[in-house]
Amino acid sequence: MAALLRKRVFIIGLIGLAVLFPLIIQNEYFLHVLTLAFIWMIAVYGLNLLAGYTGYLSLAHAGFFAIGAYALGLLTVKAGMNYWIALVLACLITSGIGFLVGLVALRTREHFFAIYTLCVGYIIYLVIDKWDSLTGGVRGLIGIPAPANIGPVSFENPLSQYYFILAFLLLTILVMYRIVHSLTGRTFMAIRNSEELAQTLGISTMKNKLLVFVLSTFFAGLAGALYASFIRFIGPDIGYITIIFDLLTYLLVGGIGTLAGPVVGTFLVVWVSQSLQFLQDYRMLIFGPLLTLLIIFYPRGIVGAFYEWKMKRTGKKRRQARPDRRKPEPTYAATQTSSEKKVKEG
C-alpha cells in the first residue's frame, strides 16, 4: 500500500514537472525538442504494445507514422477539412491500412515478420516519395494548419502546442496502462510467451494479434498526425527506414515490454543526442557501442533492469523473513549465499 502511494506521488510529481517545465525554463528551443520527444513517445508506445507485449517486432511503423502525417496533411491542405475531423480520420485511415497489412503480415513470425514489415515500411516510403500528384513527392507538403481553436483556446504558439501534445501523450499512457493491466493485455503477453500454449488455452491468436497490430498502427498514425500539425511541413523522409530505427532505439534503451520504457528511453536518447550535437554524425560512434552493451547486459532496457533489481531485492527480503518450511536445506544455502553477498556488498 505504501509502495502504491509512493508510486502515485512519483507519477503525479512527474506530470507536474512536465506541466511546469515551460514555465520554469523559458527556452523555446528546449520546448520544441521536448514537444517533438512527446510525439515520438506516442509512436514508441504503439510499437511497444506490438513488439514489447505481443512479441512481434514490426519495422513498418515509420511507414504508418508517415501515413498518419500525410493523411492529416492531405485532408487539411488539399481537402480543406476541419482539423479535428482530419485528425480522427488520419488515425482511422492508418489503422485501416494497418488492418490490411496485418492480415498478411501476421501469418509470418519472428524474423520473417520483421523482414516482411521492413519491406512494407519501405514500400510505403516509396509510394509517398513517388506519388507526386498526391503527396508532392520529394518537395513534400507545406502549409499544414496548426490544431484548430477550441473556443477561445488557440494552438498557434509553441507553449499551447506543448500542452496540446502533452495531453495526448498522457492519454496514450493512460490507455496503454489500462490495456496492459487488463485481461486483454494478459492475452497479448500470453501470445508473446508461447503462441502454441495461448492457443490451447482457448485464445484466438490471430484475432488478438490483429487487434494489437491495428492498435499499434493507430498510435503510430496519431503520432504522425500530431507531428504534421506541429512541424507544419512534411516530406517523404519521415517514412524512411532511419525513423523506425530511431523509434526502436528509444524503445530498447528505455525497456521493451515495460510501461515506463518509451518515456524513459525517448527522453534519454533525445537528451543525450542533443548534448552530443557538436559531434554531428560521429555521435553514432558513441551510441552504437552503448546500445550494444545495453542489449547484452540489460535486454529489457533501463526500466527492465530496474524492475529486475527490485524483484531480486523483495525476493531476498521474503526469503529472509519467512524461511521455506518445505525444503529447509536449499533455503539455508540460499540465505547463506545472500548473506555472503551482503557481506561482499557491505
Add this chain to the structure above:
Amino acid sequence: MLIETRNLTKQFGGLVAVNDVDFTIEKGKINAIIGPNGAGKSTFFNLVSGTHAPSSGKVFYKGEDITRLPSNKIAKLGVARTFQTTHLFEQSTVLDNVIVGHRLRTSSHLFDAIFRTKTYKADEQQCREKAADVLEFVGLTHVMHQSAASITQEEKKRVAFALALATEPEVVFLDEPAAGINPDETEGLIDLINNMIKRGITVCLIEHKMQMIMKLADKIMVLNYGEKIAEGTAEEIMNNEAVIAAYLGGDASA
C-alpha cells in the same frame, strides 16, 4: 466415451507419425498412451487437441466431429492440455501467469478494458478467483505471489496443470507430466492426478515412467512406429507379447 478417434493418420512428408489409430478416451478414467521414443505419442496429442490437423481420419468429442477445429475452439469445448515444457513468463508472479488461463470463459473486450466497465471488473474478478482456486487445488497457494522464475521444476509442472485446469476442462491431456522430476515428487503428482479424477475431470496422459503408468492408468494404449499395437488394462499390457517385443526389441516368440 468422451473422445473417440477413427483411423487417425498423420504424415509428415514421407514419414507416417501416426498411422490409422482408433482409440477411445473413457469418461472419468485415467487413460494413458505409452510407447518408445518417436512412437507418435505427442503427435497423437497434437492431433486430438487441434494443434496439428490430421492427414486423414476423424476425431469426435462427445459425438461431435472436431477434426478440423482449431485448438482454441477445442479448448472452449472443454479439452485442455499441457506441454512437455511450459513457457511461463518468468518476470511476473505465478498467479499472474495463471489468470490468463480463464480468459476463454470471459467476454470483455478492449473497450471494456480501456473504460474499466462493470463487465470488465466482473471478468477480472472471476479470472483471479479461478486462478487462486486452481492454484490451491494443485497445492501452490504458498508460492502464488512469487515470481515464476523463483519456483522449482516440479512447481512449474504444477503451474502447467493449474493453467490447464483454469480453462475449466472436462478432459485434460498431460504430455509427460513426470519428466525431469524425482520419485518423491512423482508421488505427489500421482496424488494430484487422482484428485483431478475425483473432481470429475477425465485424464489422458503420455508417460515414460512405466511404474507410474501401471499404478495409475485405467486404460492403456501402446503405440509403436505410429501404430497401435495394444490396448487394455495395465495387466493386459504387461503380458502382451507385442508390447514386450517393442520395448525389449527382437522377436517375442523366440
